[in-house]
Amino acid sequence: xxxxxxxxxxxxxxxxxxxxxxxxxxxxxxxxxxxxxxxxxxxxxxxxxxxxxxxxxxxxxxxxxxxxxxxxxxxxxxxxxxxxxxxxxxxxxxxxxxxxxxxxxxxxxxxxxxxxxxxxxxxxxxxxxxxxxxxxxxxxxxxxxxxxxxxxxxxxxxxxxxxxxxxxxxxxxxxxxxxxxxxxxxxxxxxxxxxxxxxxxxxxxxxxxxxxxxxxxxxxxxxxxxxxxxxxxxxxxxxxxxxxxxxxxxxxxxxxxxxxxxxxxxxxxxxxxxxxxxxxxxxxxxxxxxxx
Ligand code: HBI
Ligand code: FE
Numbered sequence: 001x002x003x004x005x006x007x008x009x010x011x012x013x014x015x016x017x018x019x020x021x022x023x024x025x026x027x028x029x030x031x032x033x034x035x036x037x038x039x040x041x042x043x044x045x046x047x048x049x050x051x052x053x054x055x056x057x058x059x060x061x062x063x064x065x066x067x068x069x070x071x072x073x074x075x076x077x078x079x080x081x082x083x084x085x086x087x088x089x090x091x092x093x094x095x096x097x098x099x100x101x102x103x104x105x106x107x108x109x110x111x112x113x114x115x116x117x118x119x120x121x122x123x124x125x126x127x128x129x130x131x132x133x134x135x136x137x138x139x140x141x142x143x144x145x146x147x148x149x150x151x152x153x154x155x156x157x158x159x160x161x162x163x164x165x166x167x168x169x170x171x172x173x174x175x176x177x178x179x180x181x182x183x184x185x186x187x188x189x190x191x192x193x194x195x196x197x198x199x200x201x202x203x204x205x206x207x208x209x210x211x212x213x214x215x216x217x218x219x220x221x222x223x224x225x226x227x228x229x230x231x232x233x234x235x236x237x238x239x240x241x242x243x244x245x246x247x248x249x250x251x252x253x254x255x256x257x258x259x260x261x262x263x264x265x266x267x268x269x270x271x272x273x274x275x276x277x278x279x280x281x282x283x284x285x286x287x288x289x290x291x292x
Pocket of ligand 2: 127131132136177192193
């Protein structure tokens with residue numbers, strides 16, 4: 001297993017700092033690795049216009065992410081820091097929750113330095129440089145979203161202390177990873193997990209299978225999710241301002257409420273949901289996943 005990991009992620013054994021950051025060693029990327037980034041990038045550049053939110057498309061330009069090859073995080077951070085003070089710091093993979101939240105609370109986004117192997121081009125088990133830098137980083141150039149993610153990091157530290165991280169992780173999952181935005185032109189994508197996935201970029205907006213429900217903080221914090229396939233429900237925010245405003249409140253009272261309430265299945269609809277589209281869950285039934 002260790003060999004497989006090393007083969008897949010050549011940073012797996014890189015020496016790391018106390019804050020879990022490593023040296024990206026940008027010069028060590030091979031032409032094949034840069035080429036794989038370029039192919040992933042080109043595929044998303046084709047599918048995202050008209051589907052990704054404007055803030056993402058604008059930031060992709062501003063950050064010059066359209067330049068070929070895996071970005072040098074130090075250079076990218078100079079451009080990003082001038083806009084919102086955020087920086088991108090290299091890590092070998094998933095890092096402990098407390099380190100992760102501490103970085104976010106200090107406007108540092110921990111991004112995987114490795115790029116997925118050819119055999120995992122479409123499905124990826126751990127956030128690699130394409131998921132993190134192409135999917136997550138551009139929205140950090142949006143001032144309101146940038147403030148939201150810093151607030152999320154601070155909230156994460158509080159949730160950890162209360163032992164309610166699973167509730168906050170759901171907020172991250174259904175917004176930062178898989179969130180949709182309502183716009184006058186229709187629904188648009190802002191979640192990084194969708195932005196970095198060609199199939200889900202179409203599925204999340206256009207397929208009849210998933211539910212699409214208006215953002216509701218408590219509802220989201222009770223809703224379970226799956227990590228190995230497309231989502232069965234997407235939540236829709238009105239604006240990043242709404243997202244930020246919802247996260248400024250002290251979650252203490254909300255967490256107390258949540259302890260008393262049962263979790264909600266990923267495909268379920270609840271009384272009180274403002275349902276934009278009710279999914280037929282055909283995708284999940286075909287996989288025997290949606291419990292009726
Ligand atoms: N580490 N590098 C990295 N990236 C993540 O997205 C990440 C992590 N550690 C913890 C974590 N995410 C989640 O547990 C939190 O989002 C809740
Ligand atoms: Fe992610």
